[in-house]
Amino acid sequence: MDTAPGRDTRWLTPEEQRVWRAYLHAVTLLEDHLDRQLQRDADMPHVYYGLLVQLGEAPERRLRMTELAKQAKITRSRLSHAVSRLEKNGWVRREECPDDKRGQFAVLTDAGYEVLRRTAPGHVEAVRQAVFDRLSPEQQKSLGEIMQIVAEGLQPKEAGADLPWLR
C-alpha cells in the first residue's frame, strides 16, 4: 500500500506482519475448531457455551444480563439474541429483577447445568490439545500476560468508552 499523501502511516514491518498474520490465522482456526467441537457435542456455538460457563460459576447460577454481557465482552443485543436461543433449548431462563424494572437476570436451568456438565470434559480436552499441550510453561505464562495487556487496553476506564456491553 502507498502512504496516503500528508499522512505518516506507521506501517507494520515484515516481522510485525508475520506476527499479526499468525495471530489472525490462529484465532480464526481456533474459533472454527472449538465451534465445530461444541456444535458436534452439544449443538451450540462456542459463544453460547461461554455464557453457560459464566452462569454456572455465578452465585445461585444467575447473573444480571448487563453483567453477563460485560463478562462475556459482547454487546447487549448479541447477548439478548443468544439468551433467547438458550431459552428455547430450556438451558437458561430470564427473570425480572424485583427492585429494578429495567434489570433482568439470566438463570442457568437444571437442564442447562446438565448440558454443561456433560459437555465440559470434551471441551476442556479440545482446548488442551489445541493450545496448552502445544506450549511450554513459559509460553503459557507469556500468552496470559500478553492477552491480559491487550484485553485491558481495550477496556479503558474513562466514562464514555466504546465498550461492547454499553452499546
Next chain:
Amino acid sequence: MDTAPGRDTRWLTPEEQRVWRAYLHAVTLLEDHLDRQLQRDADMPHVYYGLLVQLGEAPERRLRMTELAKQAKITRSRLSHAVSRLEKNGWVRREECPDDKRGQFAVLTDAGYEVLRRTAPGHVEAVRQAVFDRLSPEQQKSLGEIMQIVAEGLQPKEAGADLPWLR
C-alpha cells in the same frame, strides 16, 4: 464441574484458566474493536477487509477462490457469501477459470484497490494502538511464536483433516 464417572478429565488449573480467559477476552474485544473501526471507516467487517488485503498482495490481484479460502482460513461457503457482498460493492469480481470448469477466481477491482488504499492507514493504526504499541519487542516475538504453533497444530498435514477451506 464434577468429573463425569469413568473419565479422567484434565481440567484446567486456576492459572491455566486465567490464561484461557485472558485469551478469550482479548480476542473477543479485539475483533469487536477492529470490526467497529472498519465498519465506521469502510462499511465492511474485519473479515472482508482481510480478503481485500489477500487479493491486493496476489499477482495480478487475483486468487483462486479455494486458495483465498485457504489463506483466510475460512470455509468456502463463508468465502462465497463474503465475495458476493464484495461484488455488490464493486470491490471484487469473479472470473471463471478457463482451464478448469470448477475453478473460479476472485479479482480485486480498481475500486476495491482504492478502498484498500484509503482504509489501510487507519486500520494499521488501530492494530498498532491495540496490540503492537502495548507489547515489548520480546512479547511481540513471543506472540508470533505462540500463534504460529497454535495455527500449525490446527492445520495437520494428513489427508482427510477437517480444515475449513476443504468443507
